Structures are given as C-alpha cells and as structure tokens.
Amino acid sequence: MTQRFESVDSVREGLAKVEYLADDAIAGVAFLADRLGKPILVEGPAGTGKTQLAKSLAEMLDARLIRLQCYEGLDESKALYEWNYKKQLLRIQSEAGDESTWDEIQEDIFSNEFLLERPLLEAIRAKDPVVLLIDEVDRVEVETEALLLELLSDYQVSIPELGTLEANQIPLVLLTSNNTRELSEALKRRCLFLHLDYPSMEREKEIVLTKVPGLTENLADQVARIVRSIRNLELKKHPSVSETIDWARTLILLGIEQISEEDAAKTANILLKYRSDIEKVIKEFSSNSKAHFDAPAS
Amino acid sequence: MTDTAVSADAAGSSNSALFELIEGFVMDLRAAGLPVSLSENIDAARAVEHVPLEDRTTFKYALAATLVKNNAHWRTFETLFEVYFSLRGKEYSLDGDSDDPFGDMDFDEDQDGPPGSGGEGGGGDGLSPEELAELLFQAMMKGDDALMRALSKQAVKRYAGMEPGRPVGGTYYLYRTLRNLDLDGMMERLMEQARQDSPQPLTPLEERLEKDEFENRIEQLKKEIEAEIRRRLVADRGAEAMAKTLRKPLPEDVDFMHASREEMANLRRAIYPLTRKLAVRLARKRRHGRKGPLDFRRTVRSSLSYGGVPAEPKFRYPKPSKPEIIVIADISGSVAAFARFTLHLVYAISSQFSKVRAFVFIDGLDEVTSYFEGVDDIAEAVHRVNTEADVVWVDGHSDYGHAFEVFWDKFGHDVNSKSTVLILGDARNNYHASQAWIIKEIEHRARKTFWLNPEPKAYWNTGDSIVGEYGAHCDGVFEVRNLRQLEKFVDNLV
Numbered sequence: 001m002t003q004r005f006e007s008v009d010s011v012r013e014g015l016a017k018v019e020y021l022a023d024d025a026i027a028g029v030a031f032l033a034d035r036l037g038k039p040i041l042v043e044g045p046a047g048t049g050k051t052q053l054a055k056s057l058a059e060m061l062d063a064r065l066i067r068l069q070c071y072e073g074l075d076e077s078k079a080l081y082e083w084n085y086k087k088q089l090l091r092i093q094s095e096a097g098d099e100s101t102w103d104e105i106q107e108d109i110f111s112n113e114f115l116l117e118r119p120l121l122e123a124i125r126a127k128d129p130v131v132l133l134i135d136e137v138d139r140v141e142v143e144t145e146a147l148l149l150e151l152l153s154d155y156q157v158s159i160p161e162l163g164t165l166e167a168n169q170i171p172l173v174l175l176t177s178n179n180t181r182e183l184s185e186a187l188k189r190r191c192l193f194l195h196l197d198y199p200s201m202e203r204e205k206e207i208v209l210t211k212v213p214g215l216t217e218n219l220a221d222q223v224a225r226i227v228r229s230i231r232n233l234e235l236k237k238h239p240s241v242s243e244t245i246d247w248a249r250t251l252i253l254l255g256i257e258q259i260s261e262e263d264a265a266k267t268a269n270i271l272l273k274y275r276s277d278i279e280k281v282i283k284e285f286s287s288n289s290k291a292h293f294d295a296p297a298s
Numbered sequence: 299m300t301d302t303a304v305s306a307d308a309a310g311s312s313n314s315a316l317f318e319l320i321e322g323f324v325m326d327l328r329a330a331g332l333p334v335s336l337s338e339n340i341d342a343a344r345a346v347e348h349v350p351l352e353d354r355t356t357f358k359y360a361l362a363a364t365l366v367k368n369n370a371h372w373r374t375f376e377t378l379f380e381v382y383f384s385l386r387g388k389e390y391s392l393d394g395d396s397d398d399p400f401g402d403m404d405f406d407e408d409q410d411g412p413p414g415s416g417g418e419g420g421g422g423d424g425l426s427p428e429e430l431a432e433l434l435f436q437a438m439m440k441g442d443d444a445l446m447r448a449l450s451k452q453a454v455k456r457y458a459g460m461e462p463g464r465p466v467g468g469t470y471y472l473y474r475t476l477r478n479l480d481l482d483g484m485m486e487r488l489m490e491q492a493r494q495d496s497p498q499p500l501t502p503l504e505e506r507l508e509k510d511e512f513e514n515r516i517e518q519l520k521k522e523i524e525a526e527i528r529r530r531l532v533a534d535r536g537a538e539a540m541a542k543t544l545r546k547p548l549p550e551d552v553d554f555m556h557a558s559r560e561e562m563a564n565l566r567r568a569i570y571p572l573t574r575k576l577a578v579r580l581a582r583k584r585r586h587g588r589k590g591p592l593d594f595r596r597t598v599r600s601s602l603s604y605g606g607v608p609a610e611p612k613f614r615y616p617k618p619s620k621p622e623i624i625v626i627a628d629i630s631g632s633v634a635a636f637a638r639f640t641l642h643l644v645y646a647i648s649s650q651f652s653k654v655r656a657f658v659f660i661d662g663l664d665e666v667t668s669y670f671e672g673v674d675d676i677a678e679a680v681h682r683v684n685t686e687a688d689v690v691w692v693d694g695h696s697d698y699g700h701a702f703e704v705f706w707d708k709f710g711h712d713v714n715s716k717s718t719v720l721i722l723g724d725a726r727n728n729y730h731a732s733q734a735w736i737i738k739e740i741e742h743r744a745r746k747t748f749w750l751n752p753e754p755k756a757y758w759n760t761g762d763s764i765v766g767e768y769g770a771h772c773d774g775v776f777e778v779r780n781l782r783q784l785e786k787f788v789d790n791l792v
Binding site: 008031 | 337353363369372501502503510514566571578
C-alpha cells in the first residue's frame, strides 16, 4: 500500500492548494489516517467544513469521492449491496425451458453479475483511488451503525451467498457527525477522532480571504472580528464558516468597505437564521449605554 | 482480534520507553475519568511512531485523535498532556530548545538579567513593578504574544510567591498573581487607549469589537499565567502528584449545587447539545416503539413487489399518548441552579409532552408557564423566571408546606390522571409545617409524582431536610446532582 502523504506539512500544503486551510489538528489527523489505515470521525457544529474536508482531500489526491449520505432508515441494501432482483428473475425465466438444474441456476444468479454495489462496497472494490465520505453518520440508528463496523476495521464485506469480499484498496474514509446523538463506543474506537470547531479569528480571516476574491485585508479583518464576537454570545445557532463567507460576499456586492452597525444589522440575516438571534445580536452591538468595563468574562 | 495482535507486534518493536510513557499517560487519563480502551491505547502507540517526536503539536494531536473521542474531554486531555509531558526530556519541553523552562526557578531575584530583553523567558528581572505593568500594557495593546508570554512568566515569578513544597493549590497562586496585575484596570486603560488612538469617536460596534479583542487577549494572558504556574508546580511536586490535583470532573458530572462560576458556564454550554440529543433520541424512540397490529393496506401494497405474496408483513405503530407535565420547582438560592437546568431541559423537549406547566416557589408560589409561551429562547425565559416570578411570601426562606398549600388551593383541580408531577427541591423546609398530605392528594390524583433532589443521598433527612416525609407519598424520589443523572431521569420519564 503506497502512502498518500509525505508528511504532515505536505498535507497542509496540498490542502491549501485546493483552497482548504487546514490547521495542525486537521493536517495531523489526515496524515495519521493514511499511515494507520484508519477512518477519521469528524465531529463538530454544522458548517465548520466537515464535508468540505472530505471533498478537498479527494480533490487534492485526485481521487473519486464516493459519498454515502446517512439518514434514518438507511439499510444494508442502500449502503452495502443489493441483489439485482429483477435481473435475477429475468435470468431464471430465460432458463425456464432449458435443462439446467437448480444448483446451476443458483450458482449463476448469485454471482458478481447480479450484485448491485452500493457506496460502501463500491469504495473498497474500486480500482482507482477513492475517498469515502460517510456523511452525518449520527442520523442512522444505533443498530445500523453495526453495518459499518466490519467495513471500517477490516475493510471487507461478507455476503452470505458470495463469501467475503476483500478490499482492493484501503480507501481514505471520513465519517462526519453533527453530534445529534452519541455514537457507539465500537464505532468510535475504530476511528481517529477529529473535532472541527469554528476556526480561530486569524484562520477564519485567511479562509474568507481565500474564498472571496476581491476582499480587502481590512474588510476581512472586520468580518472575522464581528463573527467572533457573535459566536461569543449565547445563541441558538452560531454563524458557520460558510455563512461568514456568504456574508463577506454580500458585503462586496453591496460595495461596503467599512462595516457600520447599520450595515451589520441589515445583513445580519445572512449570518443568523433565527429571528431571536438576530434581535439579540443587534441589541448587543448597538447598546451604547451598556457598561463597557465589566470584568472580563471568565 | 487480529488487529490487536498486529499492532501489539508493531508496538513491541518500537521504542519501548515511549510505549511505557504513553501507557503512563493513559493511566492518568483513565484516572481523570476519560474512557480509554486497550485498543485505543495501542492505536496511540502506533500513531506516535509515524510522527516526528520533536514536533510537539503533531505529537499532541496524534495522541488526541486516538485517545480522546469526545470533545467534552478535550480540556482535561490538554491539561493532563501539558502536565505529563512537561518534564519528560528535552524533546517534550514546553518551549522546545529555547531554554530550560525551570532554569529560572533556581536563579534568585537578586540575579539581575539584562532588563527589557522582552522575548526571553528569564529576562526582565530588573524591571520595577510599574515598568512591568507598562510593558504588559504595551504587549496587550499590540497583541504581542511572545512578549506577553515572557511577561506572564515574570509576573508569576514575582507575584505568586511560590515556595517549594508549600501545600497550596494552583488557584491560590493564580489569584495572587492576578490581583497584583489588576486586569480590570488594564481593561479600562486598553479601552481608553483604543478610543484615543481612533481618529473619530468609536461607534458602539467598534467599541464592542475592541472590547472583545482585548477580553480575548486578557483571557489568553490568564491562560499563560495559569500554564506557567502549573509548570512550576510540576517542577516542584512532580507530574504524578500534579495530575492528581488537576482531576476536574467532566461537565456532565459537575455537581449542580457546588459548581464554580466557570463550571456553571460550561454547564450552560453543555446543556444545548444535550437537549438536542435528547430530543432527537426521544423522537426516534417514539417512532420505533414496539409493533402494533397488522396494517393490512400497507402489507398488500408491499406484497406487489413480491408478485402478490405477502412476504413482508407491515404493522401499525402505536402512537403512545403524551403525558402532561407539571413542574413545581424550588428556586431558592441553594437549589436555583438545579431548578434552572431542569426547567431548561423539560422545556427543550416539551414537544414530547402534550402540555407543560411550570410553577416556582420559595415560600410563595407563582405560575411561570406563560414565560415560556411563544418564546424560542429558553435560556431567556428561565432567566426571567429567576428574576420576575413572585415567589416571596414572608421572608424568602424556603417553605415547602405553604407553597404546596397555595398550589393545592389554586391549581389542585388541574392535576388529573394524565398529569405527571415533578417536584424539584432539597426539601429543606426550615422547620416549617410540611403539609405532606398535599403531596399525598396530588399523588392520588396524578398519573405519576416524582421528587428530584439535588442533594447527595447521604444528606437526605438530615437537619431540616424532610424529603423522606414527602417522598413516602411519591412514586419515586431521585437523586439528581448532575447533568448525567438529569438526562437519565428525563429519558426514562418520557
């Protein structure tokens, strides 16, 4: 198995080339995932670039991204494999007049030809380089999680009629979770854990500068600072990185160079998605009378 | 498990000293309450083989990725990491090869270093306190991290008054250092300076941003100081002893009644994801409950794909009736935090109940249901409950008996066979009449009656606590001291 990455720094540089600014944790964990052949479990609030990380890694490695979007009720036949029932039926019918015995037919209809590969199987059977993204794994039920275990630890899939299918390659696997429920210990144990939080102010500024062409350094700085202040408040939903980027784009379209309170208030609906949050933020940022020198929050 | 065998092999061939080191670290993590399994331990050992040991950050993240699988445990991990590895050889030393971080412990105050060299750890001995404060102010104004770090070392050395072998906690030293630095005054000066530097008066928005920026820097300075104190304590007492004192309970295990301000803030932050998780889980449970009678229509429809053979019977899922919840909470000082969290949690999952009514009391009783109606910010509503509800009757000391009397008179008829009554409080009645007959009546009328007590079980029925007297009439009395227990109770309730 050839290694994908040279060093931690090469991961960071490679990701930077595809416009994903990785911090130490991201680069380090991605590097280890490759070396140890382990999946990465990426957890964190919505909109911190979890899914984007997988996409960027795929782009950087020039690999195909295979994505399994999880949802409640996802089962084997959607995630792993399914027998092509109609084709099997057709096969049996076309044999109907022949002399072939039941054993022959059975052997025939349960062969690779009649197997429909679903994302998980497809990823390990692929011959070309792939990155497997299992998105929002916290949405499936605990029982369904077990489906993933064999695949993630041994990179193989057992099909009763066919036997065990070994992997042609160990793909780079990323699982994302919004943490709506605690994942099972068994799953966590098999993964490297990466928590993606909102980026630091400096990193967010860099991200905005990379992603939004035509943005001045000064404006990016203001954007990042305002967003950080907003995230310090207790809100229902904090602005995500993608919302910050959207906001920066809006400001450019409006031709704003210096963000005033009015501008901020008018465009707050891009950053925030709850009416109560917007009201709270506007109130916070325009209250002149508020005591400014209360002891720094501990 | 083949995986384990292979990795044990790999670990064996590697530097065994390193393996032992990690083993020891894992023991510390476990002792601090982090669940680390054997296979995770082995993963960590394998992981560090792949990273350059001199790269401290990568080393740290390698351990974190393999050992810590829950973000709430990150803080504990970080602190323990710092303590555990701060004294282990040069490659783990905190500031790489710049200097021995503990060297300046041995040098005494009389040894004058070159003043004002700033960036160096040991420099700045010759500064007067005023000069130190001024330099620190400059560093904060500019956000000069290197200078700030150096100055925080200097400040600890000067003000903390640390003596080897003195059995005092780190917080004491922290307090002494911070008092001398007068950070509140610093904040004021920083803001003043920012206002002067600006060509036109600051708009509220700018003012706010500046303030946040400085607060952030001061926070950072505090962290530096804390880290410096910890480093020195480790040098004095050894890593193992320090690791023991640093064991802080995880947020979900923090006692409601004895949480510090910082722990409270953590708790508040922890409750959002917790309620969200709980709501999702409960909604799911409801949908995937036990199977009901056969659903003929759906069975026939699905049979069409099997050529009319009903191979897959479908069932109707019963819709369990939603209980009506009545919360009666003591919000006097000692148990206010507990009531706050419980109200928050109950309202966050209120969609699981047909109706939620909330009453709060100290010695008087007030209904606060309306505070929560049509509000989408629960925290705000809970805050209003604590400030606006009319709950004082005579003297503002808990009087359960009278509160229950008021409840029974005014709202007793609303309790019916659909309602589940939750009573929150420590049942410390200040020796007033208990009026336990009311609880008996409520229990009689309601579907279920539960009492949640935030006190440890050992304290129940001691002093003026009469939880036993009330509890005799309840369907259950539960000790709910932390978020974990609260979550469990609410989970079972639905």
